[in-house]
Amino acid sequence: MTISNSSPLGVAVIGYAFMGKAHSNAWRNVGSFFDVPAFEQKVLVGRDAGAVAEAAAKYGWAESATDWRAVLERDDIHIVDICAPGWMHAEIATAALAAGKHVLVEKPLANTIAEAEAMTAAAISARTQGVQSMIGFNYRRVPALALARELIAEGRLGTVRHIRAAYLQDWLSDAKSPMTWRLRKETAGSGALGDIASHAIDQILYLLDDPVTEVSGRLQTFVDQRPGADGLEDVTVDDAAWVNLTLASGAIASVEASRVATGQKNSLRLEIYGSLGSLTFDLENLNELKFMDTTVPVREQGFRRILVSEPEHPYLEAWWPQGHIIGWEHTFTHQIRDFLTAIATGVAPSPSFEDGLNIQQILAAVEESAAAKSSLIQLSARATSTATEGA
Amino acid sequence: MTISNSSPLGVAVIGYAFMGKAHSNAWRNVGSFFDVPAFEQKVLVGRDAGAVAEAAAKYGWAESATDWRAVLERDDIHIVDICAPGWMHAEIATAALAAGKHVLVEKPLANTIAEAEAMTAAAISARTQGVQSMIGFNYRRVPALALARELIAEGRLGTVRHIRAAYLQDWLSDAKSPMTWRLRKETAGSGALGDIASHAIDQILYLLDDPVTEVSGRLQTFVDQRPGADGLEDVTVDDAAWVNLTLASGAIASVEASRVATGQKNSLRLEIYGSLGSLTFDLENLNELKFMDTTVPVREQGFRRILVSEPEHPYLEAWWPQGHIIGWEHTFTHQIRDFLTAIATGVAPSPSFEDGLNIQQILAAVEESAAAKSSLIQLSARATSTATEGA
Amino acid sequence: MTISNSSPLGVAVIGYAFMGKAHSNAWRNVGSFFDVPAFEQKVLVGRDAGAVAEAAAKYGWAESATDWRAVLERDDIHIVDICAPGWMHAEIATAALAAGKHVLVEKPLANTIAEAEAMTAAAISARTQGVQSMIGFNYRRVPALALARELIAEGRLGTVRHIRAAYLQDWLSDAKSPMTWRLRKETAGSGALGDIASHAIDQILYLLDDPVTEVSGRLQTFVDQRPGADGLEDVTVDDAAWVNLTLASGAIASVEASRVATGQKNSLRLEIYGSLGSLTFDLENLNELKFMDTTVPVREQGFRRILVSEPEHPYLEAWWPQGHIIGWEHTFTHQIRDFLTAIATGVAPSPSFEDGLNIQQILAAVEESAAAKSSLIQLSARATSTATEGA
């Protein structure tokens, strides 16, 4: 790819907690491994002046700031990477797009469908002006999953019939673990559903390029009160979610998400079963993809453990010799690489805000189904057509 | 346990196909490993005189016969083990019980609820006369799963919150694989649902002793026509099933069954997540149980691979030294051991016909839900109370 | 294969402890799964009349006896299967061969090289009379290892360069575990070396058909005293052994054996590395073979987990549907099948007594090397040529 050799792009990241740290790490390292357009780590933005200044120094930013609006007005800022909480996404993103900044926003796109729709409209409009936008479903940049998508696109699985997806964590297993904003509907939107089932659903869309047409689901809170500052407080989001999806092709996907799956730390699992072959994956061993190919003789068939660390594998040419595994953090490094490349080439990056909205609509349908005894819900034509577009 | 030293029990097995072979193997070997009441392999019954005579000789039976009714009239037959197709179960089992024979019947109990109810009534009545009956959910006799049940009963998992169960096979992945009686609703009843999801559901009931109160489900046929003798024929059973269960305790279980899960050969998987610990299992490695115990320090927590082959483990004292694994076939050997022990001690064996009926009712509710857009269906009080009783 | 339809072969097994139980199990079941010549389980022989009578009844033998010499005189006995301790092998086997009985003898062939040589001479002589003999290295009959041998013979690994073999157990890990005859040189010959390293070495010879030309080794006793009846006694055999072998082709094999490898129960592991591919195996998952094939594109290379349970796999057509795993015990069932087939067809079975002698010579060379600071020892031409012959 040819990348224009213009003056460096100025970057601002908004937010410096978990995601701010992870995105900063990606910005600090992407240029050491990949050929990307010149850019500068200009400013890290946060509400607490002292803390954000310290984080900026630690994470490689030239300066820090507390007023994101002022940052949007700067001419030397060309990219805004939003790692602030979900309820702030809509306001910042639409303002940034209006100011002509390229925008990367962490998932979820927004906490409400209305906000997500407004953001999507803004992104579509900005795109016509060459202003790019992207949502941070970073697991699309796991090399093993990028390889999985290649194999599926090449027809190596034949007709995909069903998908088993799960995202299992256990950080809420202990019933005495305290109340936080993540456990309140008004601040977090939902629980395991929006936080982690969303990643699994995004993977299904990414891997198969096959829009969701029908949804059913169930949500459950197992620990319904947790200790807060002033005694027990009500948990108002789900601990676990079960989802069943119909795809346009007729394939069926099950998704299970839990934050009380004791012993599972960060286990995003995918199993894709086709007429000719299958793939399985687990994020806890993210450098591995398992591939069953039924076109070899039966006598020697079996799931292959592909250690995705060869120069032939997606993203891997930039890294270390074969067998020297990379960590979770570089899903973000790859994401920044692809985002910067999109800006340089003018080809809209993926996943788009449309994709983010589509996920929100699917999650909303899960909630609707859960409230209606798990009945299958048809996704509106608009949702699915948007999905197709965004894919 | 004390086992009476009376004259040997005479055994008849009806059916000599896959299950007849597996049950015969168990009868032939159980006495070489376990202390069981004296019995004799009297007669193997089948429709084809020549074939059943050959099978009888091969599998260790003294004689063969073609008329099961005549066999039921023999005074020297005390046990009837029914491996004939499901549509024959009701007639044979009720006749055998009426004749005072102890009855072991392969799963499913019957092809219809009405038949299953009649059989259950007959079994309850016979039990008052000391005539025992049992349904062959053989995976209850996998040592690793018996150990799992022990650990759960001892409270090692704390409160069980959710269960993930799946039974994945791939023998129907090839769309050109021919039409058989197993793919027609009138002969087979259902597809993956009754054939394999039933095992997974039985395990949930076995491991947790916690009746099902609510059911939703979905069924799908991916290959809807297959080559028959005279061209393509319609497949009228499901290739795959998705089930969601609520248990009386509030725990939730998901069950997925597929016969088109390419690359998975006989993978019955169970994951049980509790507040204090978890267990996972896969039938393809049936000598292993994985156990997560959160009561050890965090620094050294992790799923333990317990190789279930020690004298301390259920059923294992009878077998080989540690690490010398046993095969799938001995789930049946253990089943016969437990059945014979029940007859000798007069303690009704488990799982009972009530348990079998309960499973049938759950499967029927899945079909009902699947026909009603996957809506959650309440199981009738009768079904659940029967389940409790049977547990 | 054509098998003559003559009168049944009469079988005697000598010994009814661990190996007697395992061999009896094989005799009792082989005919239910494989087409073998007709035979009868005539007599089980042991020293304790009461105990052997009980074992005979339990394991399916028509009668029991205490005098093996008398059994050898019976005309209705055609096969003698020797499961007595190693120090008795030579006397029984040579007498049985002299009496015209086909002989199967458990490994090790004998406790001394001199005995093993005498037995081998007797076997070679008897063979000219159509009397067959075989040594019981049962792991040659693991289907996954038989498949491994096929793949290697077909050239799928290219040139084999090195082999890593280990046999790890832990039943002696506890230093308080008591003294037994197995821990005294005079009764057991050696420790881990003869007991389990011998299996690993036999596998190398079996899989590669490549004689050993050079040997070095080391032996170690970690727990040198153990509690006996009258206080601590000296352990005079090795707890662990390290062996390095040169094969005629130039390939090199390492072998490690331990009975104090805490946590490893019965882990015979093999890794064979060739120029085109590799294979790995672990006896604790004996139904699996892992195969790396470098002739597929790099992007999709990886070790395949072949679940060796298809009709296409060695021995498996006789068993259960795919994915229904078999146990350790059936290595013996397959061994009996092959032994009976050899008798019927007149093709000498393998491994022969020559093979057993060859292993003994290799083990002796290990002891010689261990006593000489681990120096490489050349195996005599005789030993290696015998090996070639026997292969």
Added chain:
Amino acid sequence: MTISNSSPLGVAVIGYAFMGKAHSNAWRNVGSFFDVPAFEQKVLVGRDAGAVAEAAAKYGWAESATDWRAVLERDDIHIVDICAPGWMHAEIATAALAAGKHVLVEKPLANTIAEAEAMTAAAISARTQGVQSMIGFNYRRVPALALARELIAEGRLGTVRHIRAAYLQDWLSDAKSPMTWRLRKETAGSGALGDIASHAIDQILYLLDDPVTEVSGRLQTFVDQRPGADGLEDVTVDDAAWVNLTLASGAIASVEASRVATGQKNSLRLEIYGSLGSLTFDLENLNELKFMDTTVPVREQGFRRILVSEPEHPYLEAWWPQGHIIGWEHTFTHQIRDFLTAIATGVAPSPSFEDGLNIQQILAAVEESAAAKSSLIQLSARATSTATEGA
């Protein structure tokens, strides 16, 4: 720990190939995760001015240079990190130490024992002046292995009896893979032995703190000619090595290293067997440690897969939430962290040059043994006492 708040330490890295890239990555990131003394990435040194300038810009260095001697004269350089080829180590390291620079040198310490001895003497002398030195056996900084060392030191394994170590790669499996400097004795010193067996041996010393007293070994070149610029050239280093070590405690370790182990990419495996427990590890899954603890009841014993990603685990508090795995590269990040901490606190870092020399002496003894038919070689008192000191 208290770290002095003085002016930043100036850092120079010499070499910008594979190791230069890996070390630069560590320097660029260590401060973003760990509290370390202030430092500055001053200069990257290499022979090709254009290439090193480009690398410096990419990897975060303020400037580049081609003359390492000139760099050693700079007052603003306090730390010299040597990633140049092994034959240059001695000259650069002794000059740097003489100039009062703290020195980190990549393994191997040097290509000859004489050089290694001179460097060690220089390091001991410099240490008395508060000038620190360290050798880069980076796998000491794998969190799972640091945890392993903790568990062993706490006595959780009881008496360690034997260790199985292997380092298996396959990048030389293809016989057509071309000749390089790494395959010539004069430039590389040795093959698999020095390159990767050295890591395995260092781990044994690190994990057990138990000096090597006796060595035997074997070396083999399987592909003895490879295509060079002008036709086939002789390979003069080993493709594979087998080593047996006696430790002072009486424990025995086996080490196997291969660069032709087809299908194994970067598999450094360790198995440590003790009287009370065991540990196993594989670098291809470097975030996992498996632990067998025999102090829990037999019924529930088994190897635990500890996902080493909790704040309770070594180095992990700095990283991501549990289950979010880190990559191979951060063994270097942790190494820099520990090196900087040692400089700040004045406590000599480990492994020292003495440790590096000890490894060289062990490798030399392997070569000596290999040349003498694998005979066990006593390590000189000096070597072992040095090892003890360094441990």
